[in-house]
Amino acid sequence: MNSSIAKIAGIVSIVAGVLFVLAGGVTWGLITTNLAEQNITVAEDSTFLPGNDVNGPFSAFAEAQIINTHAMAATEGRTYAELGAEVRAAEEAGDTALAEELQGQRTTVMNASFLRASLFTSVVSYGVAALVMGLGVLLAVSGLAFRSLAPATAPRATAPAAAPATEPLVPATA
Numbered sequence: 001m002n003s004s005i006a007k008i009a010g011i012v013s014i015v016a017g018v019l020f021v022l023a024g025g026v027t028w029g030l031i032t033t034n035l036a037e038q039n040i041t042v043a044e045d046s047t048f049l050p051g052n053d054v055n056g057p058f059s060a061f062a063e064a065q066i067i068n069t070h071a072m073a074a075t076e077g078r079t080y081a082e083l084g085a086e087v088r089a090a091e092e093a094g095d096t097a098l099a100e101e102l103q104g105q106r107t108t109v110m111n112a113s114f115l116r117a118s119l120f121t122s123v124v125s126y127g128v129a130a131l132v133m134g135l136g137v138l139l140a141v142s143g144l145a146f147r148s149l150a151p152a153t154a155p156r157a158t159a160p161a162a163a164p165a166t167e168p169l170v171p172a173t174a
Contacts, residue, residue, distance in 0.1 A: 006146045013143030020136025027129040031122055035060060042066065054119070057126035064119035071112035075105045083109060 032055050040054035046066040052059045075083060083106035090099035 006149055010143040010146030013139045013146060015143075017136045017138070017140025017143060020139060021133050022136075024129045024131075024133030024136060027132070028126065031125050031129065032056060035122055043070070045069075057123050060119045060122045060126075064116045064123070067112050067116050067119075071109050074108050078105070078109075080106055080109045080113065 036053065036055040038054070040063060042049045042052045042054060042059055042062045043066040044050045046062050048062040048065065049059050050062075052062070054060050054063050078086070083102055087099050087102045087106060090096075090102055
């Protein structure tokens with residue numbers, strides 16, 4: 001009975017492992033295809049993968065980092081929230097020109113945040129796809145181990161046939 005459970009668990013693990021590897025691979029391919037269709041190139045001033053097409057987890061991460069660098073340079077290091085407070089202060093002071101300039105910088109930071117979030121979503125999706133593929137390999141290997149531990153079912157041997165009954169040899173009397 002235990003060997004049949006191990007065999008079934010092995011088969012289920014192998015099938016699930018193969019499905020996980022396929023699902024992770026398809027996900028990886030879809031992310032790559034969608035990123036490549038955007039025709040994004042890592043900025044030349046990036047410290048990591050400059051000039052590379054964004055079509056994988058590392059190039060997506062590199063582009064997200066340089067977008068942040070550019071946004072912070074455009075706003076002298078001020079964040080979206082900090083610029084919001086400065087816009088309000090400029091409006092309260094009646095300096096509409098400064099408020100509009102700061103609002104433009106705030107919009108730049110907001111757009112940069114959206115772009116970075118999209119790229120980081122791709123990076124996380126690549127990680128999940130890799131995790132699923134890794135789990136698939138582990139499941140398949142575990143399934144193979146279960147199958148190898150389950151002894152092969154051998155046909156049951158039948159008991160040897162009993163020897164035919166013979167009459168005891170009795171010495172003949174004369």
